[in-house]
Amino acid sequence: MTVALDEAASEAARPQTKRKARGPSDARRGLTLMSPVFGYALLLLAIPLGATIAMSFWSQDFLTFDRSGTLENYAAIWTDDMPDHWTGIFGSYWTENLYRALLLRSLSVSLFVTAATLLLAFPIAYYVSFHVRKNKGLWIFLITIPFWTSYLLRVFLWKVILGYEGVVNASLMALGVIDEPLTSINYSINAVVLTLAHAWAPFAILPIFVSLEKIDRSLLEAAEDLGDGPIRRFFRVTLPLAMPGVVAAALIVFIPTIGDYVTPKLLGGKDGLMISNMIEVQFKKGNDQPLGSALAVSSMMIVASISVLFVWMNRKYLRARPS
Amino acid sequence: MSGETGTHSKGTGLRVYAFAYLLFLYAPVALLPIFAFNDSQIIAFPLSGFTDRWFGELWEAEPLHESLMNSLFVGITSSVLATLLGICAARASTRYEFPGKKPMMGFVMLPLVLPEIIVGVAMINIIVQLGMDLSLWTVILGHVLICTPFAIAILSAAFASLDRSLEEASLDLGETRMGTFLRVTLPLVMPGIVSSLLICFTISLDEFIIAFFLTGADTTLPVYIWGQLRFPGRLPSVFALGTLMLLASLLLLTLGEYFRRRSARKTGIEHTAGGLV
Amino acid sequence: MAAPIITLEKVEKRFGDVVALGGVSGEIRAGEFFSLLGPSGCGKTTLLRCIAGFEDPTSGAIILDGKHMEGVPANHRPTNMVFQSYAIFPHLSVAENVGYGLKKQRISRAERAQRVEEALAMVDLAGYGHRASHALSGGQRQRVALARALVMRPKVLLLDEPLSALDKKLREQMQVELRRLQRAVGITFILVTHDQEEALTMSDRIAVMFGGQIAQLDTPQNLYRRPMSRQVASFIGFMNFLDAEIRADGGHSIDLDVAALGRVEVPSSQRPGKPNGRKVSVGIRPEMLTILMTDSETAEREIEAEVVDAAYYGDMTYYDVRFPGVAEPAQISMRNTAGRRILEAGDRARVGWSSESIVVLD
Structure with a gap:
């Protein structure tokens, strides 16, 4: 209520202080400036997305499309019935629905990666913000340098480290710790999660760092002054105030990882593949664009709903806080 | 700053963790130059001596040169187009209702929150429906789409930090809108524009x-x-290429920061108008 | 009397539902130092920006030097502005800032340089041309902004709270300098300010604004001595108010019955606002009431009062005194001359006043 009143008051004061001149000519200027960008996004995003959604209701037989609407593709993805026409590109030993399994695996991998990345990143952001005094800029620079390497090579280098004859296995064998190369660390979901948590680290650290930097240090002193120990103070003041950065970091990591293609392809082995690999197969080798489109639309829906959930939880959390 | 607030004791534990984390961040990248100079086709330890022949191989790889030129063309075109679109949108969003x-x-x-595979x-x-041919221009279309939101974000910060009365003062002194x-x-x-070009170019290149x-x-x-x-025999020269690319982007980054600081010094504006970090 | 350089005709400006200017009319004379005075949100800055061409009035007309300004953009108006933030271009040197507007005009490079140097000399910044503008102090920035506007030789110079960012001492110094400068160049200055003291000391005439309207347009002396409403009276300085009733209105003078003070006859000129009705209030300034310390001190009229509070300020003492039958204490300011006693709360006091110092208000 008080917020609404304040807003109304500042609204009334605006002409004097903020002096927003908003004649019809201003609206026209704004729209003119906006039109190239908006037109571009309309042409190259809205129409292609629309076409993809439309295509997900089609079916394909070699090079001809059947454009009468069908739910066949979605049925193939979400029901237990196995579609007849897919063959064992991914191995015919699958007994459950492969598409659904890949979608759910992508979701769980990306959620897991998000959680792992945030947990690993938060202490670093906290350390740089609260304990580094002089060289904050240098630390941030050091954190970002590795990520100016090609993404493909960064991922591939983890294969060099974790591979069957990779750095880890070779070193452990040379030290006599193990007799045979470990297989659990390569070509598996673990390898995918580790690699992705590395690949997205700075994108998690930076937003958290920024939100920690914004915290007025006197608030922490006030909490201490009012009797909070370091741990209570962290959970009652620091963490809540850093929450916007944490949520931003979560979205920044979650959204691209669910659609990641390179990491599962290079490090996932047979059991670690994700939905992007299947989408690519459908578009290139499998030659079933409608099914590929349906897979893309399904993963888009998952991304959208989880993202909305993140944002909604954050809003609810912020609103619940006494202001 | 926080030393006074009584968290100093926790600092040491965090410090150890911070250095361990840096090690984790650098571990894969550190291997890049090591194997680029390693005298063996096989990417594994132990190392078998120093060589620079993998860099020499890069000189002869025609397809590599071609793809590099293609990437530069795509990167420069995309970053310029995305930045131009970004200037329009940032201006519209910060000045007009x-x-x-x-x-x-x-x-x-929206492209900022869409997995790239969906955009692809x-x-x-x-493109298939319209019967268009795939080419570098189709790649540019895609890259402009995903770079534009970054350009808008950087440039909006730059435009927003601009005192509006400066533009009004210019109009007041008789200058036209265009001249202003x-x-x-x-x-x-300008610092924001340079940042936007650099970021978009980097995104496109990678x-x-x-x-x-x-x-x-x-x-x-x-x-x-x-x-x-896919070809194990090619890996050492790919690593050599990766090493060169890392050096090139660090050089670019340093240059960008240098110019930003120089222009900040010149105009006396600190930390405004959208620097790189 | 000089011809008007600016005529405002029912100038109205709305921002959506908010009325910033509710039909403002008035004339500003050529060569005068004119101030727009009012609290924040009263529309004074909006009016200034309408004159400059940064806002288009919703209705009404602004006539500047005989020409209708409707549709004339800011860059084609013979006005120049000194902005509240000064708006010094940070990427240009002092001379480039001052010469910014001249570059548009067809003037030779040599003449341009000469005019810039003249303008800088006028604001005591001769020789500062090559300096980087961001290295200047607040006062110097303000001078650069002035020079940059004056070099354009505008018909009207607009100043949007130009002194509010300066500290007290510098502000007082700049007030004197601005006034001197205005006399020297002879250009019409329009100053927007919320500081009544600033407006009183600098202006030839002042428009006091409340809620998008001009409440009174007058000389500083008239505004202070003969305010037209209680609102103007209490915005400019301090005013004690007492209830009163008009007994007779004789044309040349008014016969009043004032609470506590009794029957008074005041000249008609002391009723500038022409309030209607018999129930009015009268105002009297704190310095127009005198505490009579000795029997030898006398006044035209006297009244017994009780001191409620005394605040000692060194050069002055401010008393709150209660008149018999009036709940609200009145304020009296007394200069602390040699040997004059300071009263304390609870003391009785003889208060002297004169009927001339009374102003009749709504």
């Missing part, structure tokens, strides 16, 4: 999945590297 502003801005920022799939669908934009606005948001979907006979550098990863 118009109907539908919020949904329009939200929509053009959506664009290839429409050229003589006042543009010089003052982007793989959209290029993988939309590229025709001419490949970009990441698509070329992806092809090379």
Whole structure:
């Protein structure tokens, strides 16, 4: 209520202080400036997305499309019935629905990666913000340098480290710790999660760092002054105030990882593949664009709903806080 | 700063963790130059001596040179186009009120929250339907789409930090709107424009999945590297290439920071108008 | 009397539902130092920006030097502005800032340089041309902004709270300098300010604004001595108010019955606002009431009062005194001359006043 009143008051004061001149000519200027960008996004995003959604209701037989609407593709993805026409590109030993399994695996991998990345990143952001005094800029620079390497090579280098004859296995064998190369660390979901948590680290650290930097240090002193120990103070003041950065970091990591293609392809082995690999197969080798489109639309829906959930939880959390 | 607030004791534990984390961040990248100079086709320890022949091989790889030129062309074109679009949108959003502003801005920022594979799939669908040929230009179309939101974000910060009365002062002194934009606005948001160009160029240069979907006979550098990863014999020279690329981007980054600081010193504006970090 | 350089005709400006200017009319004379005075949100800055051409009035007309300004953009108006933030271009040197507007005009490079140097000399910044503008102090920035506007030789110079960012001492110094400068160049100055003291000391005439309207347009002396409403009276300085009733209105003078003070006859000129009705209030300034310390001190009229509070300020003492039958204490300011006693709360006091110092208000 008080917020609404304040807003109304500042609204009334605006002409004097903020002096927003908003004649019809201003609206026209704004729209003119906006039109190239908006037109571009309309042409190259809205129409292609629309076409993809439309295509997900089609079916394909070699090079001809059947454009009468069908739910066949979605049925193939979400029901237990196995579609007849897919063959064992991914191995015919699958007994459950492969598409659904890949979608759910992508979701769980990306959620897991998000959680792992945030947990690993938060202490670093906290350390740089609260304990580094002089060289904050240098630390941030050091954190970002590795990520100016090609993404493909960064991922591939983890294969060099974790591979069957990779750095880890070779070193452990040379030290006599193990007799045979470990297989659990390569070509598996673990390898995918580790690699992705590395690949997205700075994108998690930076937003958290920024939100920690914004915290007025006197608030922490006030909490201490009012009797909070370091741990209570962290959970009652620091963490809540850093929450916007944490949520931003979560979205920044979650959204691209669910659609990641390179990491599962290079490090996932047979059991670690994700939905992007299947989408690519459908578009290139499998030659079933409608099914590929349906897979893309399904993963888009998952991304959208989880993202909305993140944002909604954050809003609810912020609103619940006494202001 | 925080020493006074009584958290100093926790510092040491965090410090150890911080250095361990840096080690984790640098571990893969550190291998890049090591194997680039290692005298063996096999990427494994122990190392077998120093060589620079992998760098020599890069000189002779014609397809590599071609894909590098392609990537530079795509990167420069995409970053210039995305930055031009970004200037329009950032200007519109920071200066003007118009109907539908919020949904329009939200929509053009959408590629920021879409997995890149979705953008790739959506664009290839429409390109196939329209019967267009895949080429570097289709890659550029995709890259402009994903770079524009970054350009808008950087440039909006630059335009927003510009005191509006500076532009009014220029008009008041008899300058036209166009002249005001050229003589006042543009010089003052220049650091933001340079940042936007650099960021968009970097994104385009490193982007793989959209290029993988939309590229025709001419490949970009990441698509070329992806092809090379399948051949173990090519790996050392790919690593040599990666080392050179890392050095090049660090050089670019340092240059960008240098120019930003120089212009900040010149105008006395600190930390405004959208620096790189 | 000089011809008007600016005529405002029912100038109205709305921002959506908010009325910033509710039909403002008035004339500003050529060569005068004119102030727009009012609290924040009263529309004074909006009016200034309408004159400059940064805002278009919703209705009404602004006539500047005989020409209608409707549709004339800011860059084609013979006005120049000194902005509240000074708006010094940070990427240009002092001379480039001052010469910014001249570059548009067809003037030779040599003449341009000469005019810039003249303008800088006028604001005591001769020789500062090559300096980087961001290295200047607040006062110097303000001078650069002045020189940059004056070099354009505008018909009207607009100043949007130009002194509010300066500290007290510098502000007082700049007030004197601005006034001197205005006399020297002879250009019409329009100053927007919320500081009544600033407006009183600098202006030839002042328009006091409340809620998008001009409440009174007058000389500083008239505004202070003969305010037209209680609102103007209490915005400019301090005013004690007492209830009163008009007994007779004789044309040349008014016969009043004032609470506590009794029957008074005041000249008609002391009723500038022409309030209607018999129930009015009268105002009297704190310095127009005198505490009579000795029997030898006398006044035209006297009244017994009780001191409620005394605040000692060194050069002055401010008393709150209660008149018999009036709940609200009145304020009296007394200069602390040699040997004059300071009263304390609870003391009785003889208060002297004169009927001339009374102003009749709504």
